[in-house]
Amino acid sequence: MTAMATPRPTPAPAAPARWRDPDRPAPCRLTVNGTDVVLEVPPRRTLADGLRDGGWTGVRLGCEHGVCGSCTVLLDDAPVRSCLMLAVQAEGRSVRTVEGLAGAAGLSPLQRAFHRAGAVQCGFCTPGFLMQATALLEREPDAAPERVRERLSANVCRCSGGTAALAAVRDAQRELGGGAR
Amino acid sequence: MKPPAFAYTRARSVPEALSLLAEAGEEAKLLAGGQSLLPLLALRLARPSHLVDIGGIADLDRPLLDHTGLTLPALVTHAALERHPGLAGPWAALGQCAGQIGHYPIRVRGTFGGSCSHGDPAAELPVVAVAMDARFVLRSSAGDRTVPAEEFFLSPFVTALEPTEMLVAAHFPAHEGRVASGFAEFAARAGDFATASVAVALTRDEQDRVRHVRIALGSVGPVPLRARAAEHELTGRALDETAIAAGARAATDGVEGRDGADLVPVLLARALRRLNERSGDHAA
Numbered sequence: 001m002t003a004m005a006t007p008r009p010t011p012a013p014a015a016p017a018r019w020r021d022p023d024r025p026a027p028c029r030l031t032v033n034g035t036d037v038v039l040e041v042p043p044r045r046t047l048a049d050g051l052r053d054g055g056w057t058g059v060r061l062g063c064e065h066g067v068c069g070s071c072t073v074l075l076d077d078a079p080v081r082s083c084l085m086l087a088v089q090a091e092g093r094s095v096r097t098v099e100g101l102a103g104a105a106g107l108s109p110l111q112r113a114f115h116r117a118g119a120v121q122c123g124f125c126t127p128g129f130l131m132q133a134t135a136l137l138e139r140e141p142d143a144a145p146e147r148v149r150e151r152l153s154a155n156v157c158r159c160s161g162g163t164a165a166l167a168a169v170r171d172a173q174r175e176l177g178g179g180a181r
Numbered sequence: 182m183k184p185p186a187f188a189y190t191r192a193r194s195v196p197e198a199l200s201l202l203a204e205a206g207e208e209a210k211l212l213a214g215g216q217s218l219l220p221l222l223a224l225r226l227a228r229p230s231h232l233v234d235i236g237g238i239a240d241l242d243r244p245l246l247d248h249t250g251l252t253l254p255a256l257v258t259h260a261a262l263e264r265h266p267g268l269a270g271p272w273a274a275l276g277q278c279a280g281q282i283g284h285y286p287i288r289v290r291g292t293f294g295g296s297c298s299h300g301d302p303a304a305e306l307p308v309v310a311v312a313m314d315a316r317f318v319l320r321s322s323a324g325d326r327t328v329p330a331e332e333f334f335l336s337p338f339v340t341a342l343e344p345t346e347m348l349v350a351a352h353f354p355a356h357e358g359r360v361a362s363g364f365a366e367f368a369a370r371a372g373d374f375a376t377a378s379v380a381v382a383l384t385r386d387e388q389d390r391v392r393h394v395r396i397a398l399g400s401v402g403p404v405p406l407r408a409r410a411a412e413h414e415l416t417g418r419a420l421d422e423t424a425i426a427a428g429a430r431a432a433t434d435g436v437e438g439r440d441g442a443d444l445v446p447v448l449l450a451r452a453l454r455r456l457n458e459r460s461g462d463h464a465a
Contacts, residue, residue, distance in 0.1 A: 018201075019231065022186035043189030043232070046219075064182070065223040066216065072286060078260070079286045084219040086212075088189065089236055132286070153371035154284030 030090050032056065033100030041087040047073070050087030051097060058098035058127040062156070069155035072128035073097050079135040079154070098127035101134060110134055113172035114165065121159035129155045129162070133169045141178030145170065184222035191234040198235050198347060199322045205231035207344040212236065213256060216283070216291035217299040241294075241349070244268075250355035251275075255294025255348055259306075263288060272353065273459065274312065274362035274380050278305045281364075284372040294348045297333070300340045300404075303374035307334050308399035309364055311407065312380035315351045319343075327352075334404035358384040358392060361459070363452035366399070367444050375400045377441035379408075379432070379448040381456065389419045396428075398445055401436045410434035411449060425453045 020026060025040040032051065041050045048071040051059045062070035064083045071083040074096040082095075101108040107115070110133050120126050129152065136143055136151045143151070148169050152162060188205070192198035202209055208230035212218060215236075221227035235241075241256040246267050253262070253275075262268065262279035269276075282288055282296070282305050296306045297317065310317075310330035317333045319326050319342060330351070333341045342348060366378035378399035384392045394415050396408040410431040418424040429446035436442045 019188040019190050019205075022188055044184040044186060044222075046184070046223075049183070065220040066287065069284070069286070075289070078289045080289050081286050083223065084216055084287070084290065086184075086189075086215070086219070086234075088191075089212075089215065089234065150371065151285055154286055 028087050028091050030092060031094040033096055039087055043086060043088050045087045046083050047085040047087045047090050047095070048082035050090075051082060051095070056097045056099055060124055060127060062124070062128075067156070068125070068128075069132065070125050070128040072131045072155065074131055074135055077135060077138065079132050096131070096134075098130055101130060108134070109175050110137065110169070110172045113168040113175065117164045117168035117171060119160070119164035119168040121157075125155060125157045125159075129157070129165045133165070133172070137169070137173060137176065137178065141173065141176060143173070143178075148173075182223055182225055184219070185225055185228045187222075187229050188231045189234065190231070191237060194238060195235075195241075195320060195347065195349060196322070198233050198238065199320065199345065201231075201233045202347070203322055203345045205233065209233060209344070211295075211298070211347060213292045213295040214258065214290035215295075216287045217295055217301065235347070242292075246272075248355065249352070251353040252350055253293045253353070254350045255292060257293045259283075259288035259291045259293070259296070260285065262293065271356070271360035271362060271382075272313075273456075274309045274364040274382060275306075275353075277364040278309045278366075278378075278380065281305060281366055281368075281375075287372075293351065297351070298340060298342060298348050300334055300338050301374070302337045302403055302405075303400045305364070305366060305375060305378055305399060308378050308397045308405045309362075309380040310351060310353075311405040312395045312397035313353045313362060313382045314395060315353045317341075317348055318350045318352065319346045320349045321346045325349075330405075331407070336403050356384050356393075358386065360384050361456045363456040363459075365448040365452040365455070367441075367448060375441075377401055377444040377448060379445060379452050380405075381449070381452050383415075383456075385420075390417055391415050391420065391424075392417075396432065396449065398432070398436060401439045401441050401445060406436060408432045408434070408445070408449070420453055420457055425450050428453065 028039045039050045060070035062068035066084040073082045210229040212232045212234045241254040245252040259279045259282045315330040362382040364380045366375035380397045383394035397405045411428045414431040415428045429450040432445045432449045
């Protein structure tokens with residue numbers, strides 16, 4: 001057998017760096033409004049910004065420190081402040097934004113109720129209120145008015161103070177067959 | 182503002198988290214629910230060099246109730262605590278307190294361990310932990326040590342945690358006899374931090390007299406404070422209106438003049454009356 005030069009061992013692939021670079025975008029896989037998506041985000045990008053980068057601009061940036069609720073989205077059907085989450089924390093999870101509320105039949109009952117009640121003035125806070133109310137009525141369709149008020153107090157409406165939103169939720173409850181007697 | 186830059190990694194287990202903390206150094210922080218940390222990052226009041234994300238570690242999010250008492254692992258969310266069916270009777274103060282933390286979306290993400298590790302003097306859970314004499318389990322790569330709640334909170338936002346340690350659980354010991362607890366707070370707006378808060382944990386004898394009582398006050402000092410004069414006033418007495426009034430008057434001993442202190446007597450009386458109203462003190 002002819003002598004062969006010992007083949008150079010191929011270098012092992014570099015082990016993935018344990019610490020992610022603060023500013024380098026990396027794929028973050030999650031589900032948004034029922035569709036699997038990949039966001040390219042650096043670790044310090046909030047979920048709010050990551051979703052907005054991906055086109056879901058219904059997610060609003062109000063205070064960006066967790067006080068106003070205009071960034072509210074549903075994470076596995078529970079309301080969260082997306083400005084208080086890093087996008088990477090949502091990896092593998094299911095997120096719902098206002099863009100996912102309307103369906104083949106048109107606007108959701110809550111959306112229609114907000115419209116009827118005049119609960120949309122400038123509209124900036126509306127997606128946050130809708131997501132908060134959607135989560136509540138899905139979990140507690142018979143929520144008493146005090147419960148609705150308590151939950152919606154998590155959201156700030158600078159135009160109207162939110163009273164029309166409360167009325168809209170009660171109205172939607174009735175239409176959905178729920179609501180406290 | 183947007184969060185400052187930090188190196189990020191995810192820990193899949195507590196040992197891994199501890200080793201990462203040790204590797205990253207003193208400017209590293211653990212990230213659980215992020216409801217205390219993310220606002221600090223957004224306002225750039227904190228600039229950790231590294232974040233170790235422990236939010237995905239399994240089996241740290243369920244309360245455990247047994248004959249020794251209640252154990253809350255670090256990742257129990259406030260929302261889970263609020264709706265936990267087993268938190269009646271002796272543990273009622275925890276459920277009552279959890280439901281008043283911030284707003285619901287914050288409670289969905291915020292964790293017991295995160296809130297206590299953060300050590301905000303206006304936070305609710307530390308007050309209940311002190312009243313109920315919780316024992317905090319601090320873990321590092323070198324092992325575990327247990328610190329009573331009263332010794333864990335040192336000053337505003339400063340706890341007994343070393344940079345390489347993680348608060349993994351708190352144990353609330355069971356007590357013999359007829360145990361009850363209660364919590365009351367006042368906040369100017371829904372969701373605000375408490376202007377003042379009171380947590381009470383007590384045991385009563387067969388004649389309904391208070392055998393032992395611990396009262397902790399929140400938001401009126403750098404850390405949760407024991408209202409020892411009020412405790413002394415109530416010990417040995419049945420909780421009738423006279424006793425409640427006497428306890429309430431004594432509750433501001435040591436915190437007079439502080440912001441929110443004038444609310445303390447009202448809150449203590451409220452917590453004690455609710456405790457009386459609730460049917461079923463549960464024997465331990």
